[in-house]
Amino acid sequence: MTTPLNEDELAAYFVLRAAGDRLQRAVTQQLRTHGLTEVQFSILAQLSSAPDGVGMSELAGALVVTKSGLSYQAGQLEGKGLVARTSDAADERAIRLTLTPAGLELIGRVLPDHVALVRDLFIDRLDSAELATVRASLAKVARG
Amino acid sequence: MTTPLNEDELAAYFVLRAAGDRLQRAVTQQLRTHGLTEVQFSILAQLSSAPDGVGMSELAGALVVTKSGLSYQAGQLEGKGLVARTSDAADERAIRLTLTPAGLELIGRVLPDHVALVRDLFIDRLDSAELATVRASLAKVARG
DNA sequence: TATTGTTATACTCTATAACTATA
DNA sequence: TATAGTTATAGAGTATAACAATA
Secondary structure (H helix, E strand, C coil): CCCCCCHHHHHHHHHHHHHHHHHHHHHHHHHHHCCCCHHHHHHHHHHHCCCCCEEHHHHHHHHCCCHHHHHHHHHHHHHCCCEEEEECCCCCCCEEEEECHHHHHHHHHHHHHHHHHHHHHCHHHCCHHHHHHHHHHHHHHHCC | CCCCCCHHHHHHHHHHHHHHHHHHHHHHHHHHHCCCCHHHHHHHHHHHCCCCCEEHHHHHHHHCCCHHHHHHHHHHHHHCCCEEEEECCCCCCCEEEEECHHHHHHHHHHHHHHHHHHHHHCHHHCCHHHHHHHHHHHHHHHCC
16 A cells, blocks of 8 residues: 655656656757757767767667667668768677768757757756755656 | 856756656556556546546647547547547537546556655655755746 | 547557578 | 677557538
């Protein structure tokens, strides 16, 4: 038998979901103006901090997608000229996904917009004490 | 020109997304054990606090889905015997979606599990001061 | 004319499983 | 044998647009 949620707890949960939904919706909509889905943005973002590229399996694991799903998305991004499949010197089986110059240019254009949105919707609405508490609290949720 | 996010701000944002993702993933997985998707759960949850049912357009608006999308999901739930389409006395065009006894029974079985999960992953990891701050902070994010 | 809801259609995405090639 | 990645295929879900019926 689980203790039901009291009013405060219910409100906290509701507001967490609502805030998450709102952020996600806003991000999705903004990304669409750049012609990207969230998964595609995640891929590009990962690649942007990995100059030598990332292996497909490793990337699939990081994004919690199947290899086949990633293969599909990589094909989409490749078709747009944003990523390239390069071979791995150490393992003939492996493919490393890398950003093309166009991909780098795009992510360089999208990221500032993304940051501005996050700032507008989230960061700038909280003072630094709130931010610190939220960060510490949600870190406990994010961890296993 | 937008001010870039500093380390603390970036961490706060990252952890918010991570916490949201983690919760959502856990919820999705749990609902699947009950044979429900999140959209379907949302529909049943809405109906559970509306004994007289909810109109299709109103419900579609509340869930941020198109009428056609809701029509599809209503069909799925109807096929499982969880909801019924009833006519509206006041408007011949309108359909009110209501819970069947089976739907009521199911949501009565799912909700306690859901609450237990939310408690385990979120509520019980925070003390009451943290919970209050998180609630107040995220309320600012959730609002327009 | 506007609104309620359904349906036909097409499209995107995801996963499973079978497959090739290399380790 | 195990792992990297692709592909064929099928399924779930979503949206757009056209539609019928009522307001």
